Amino acid sequence: MVTAAPGEERSSALALVNTRRLGTGGEVDDLADPHAAAQWLQLPATALGADALSRVTDLRAAVRELLAALAEDRSPAAAAVETVNAAARSDAAAPQLTWPGGPRREWHSTSPGSVEEALAALARDAIDVVAGDLGPLVRPCEAHGCVRFFFREHARRRWCSTTCGDRVRAARHQRLVVEQRESPQRGA
Numbered sequence: 001m002v003t004a005a006p007g008e009e010r011s012s013a014l015a016l017v018n019t020r021r022l023g024t025g026g027e028v029d030d031l032a033d034p035h036a037a038a039q040w041l042q043l044p045a046t047a048l049g050a051d052a053l054s055r056v057t058d059l060r061a062a063v064r065e066l067l068a069a070l071a072e073d074r075s076p077a078a079a080a081v082e083t084v085n086a087a088a089r090s091d092a093a094a095p096q097l098t099w100p101g102g103p104r105r106e107w108h109s110t111s112p113g114s115v116e117e118a119l120a121a122l123a124r125d126a127i128d129v130v131a132g133d134l135g136p137l138v139r140p141c142e143a144h145g146c147v148r149f150f151f152r153e154h155a156r157r158r159w160c161s162t163t164c165g166d167r168v169r170a171a172r173h174q175r176l177v178v179e180q181r182e183s184p185q186r187g188a
């Protein structure tokens with residue numbers, strides 16, 4: 001069971017980027033094949049072909065570039081911005097009126113249940129994050145080998161999970177033990 005990084009519950013785009021992560025045996029990709037990706041996107045298993053899968057993973061790479069650019073205080077590659085914008089346009093949403101309990105406006109997809117709807121929702125969330133209040137909170141996990149991002153809602157947080165924090169502490173301890181073993185005996 002993988003613990004979600006802080007912020008994934010608020011942003012599907014952040015969760016998308018973090019589908020590439022460090023497992024016990026190296027990097028894991030939760031979107032490795034169309035079946036796994038359909039499951040992650042909560043679409044029917046048959047909804048995603050190889051072509052659609054590459055659109056999803058291209059979007060993931062583009063959103064990762066935007067988050068990295070924010071965290072590094074630089075401009076992102078122009079192609080990443082265009083990929084996200086194109087995905088956001090891939091499904092039209094229309095305002096729809098619902099009335100039980102009073103009038104409410106909701107935005108509904110014009111192609112519900114499609115890959116386009118899923119891509120557009122992820123891309124719109126990415127735009128909201130990057131251009132909104134959450135943007136300044138985007139941080140990469142500082143643990144060695146970890147590729148996840150998170151929202152730093154507590155000033156001292158440096159890792160995406162307690163697992164990463166424990167790993168860093170264990171590595172630091174190990175380094176200390178080795179240094180002490182290798183340093184010459186005092187007073188010898």
Ligand SMILES: [Zn+2]
Nearest residue numbers: 141146160164
């Ligand atoms: Zn981490």
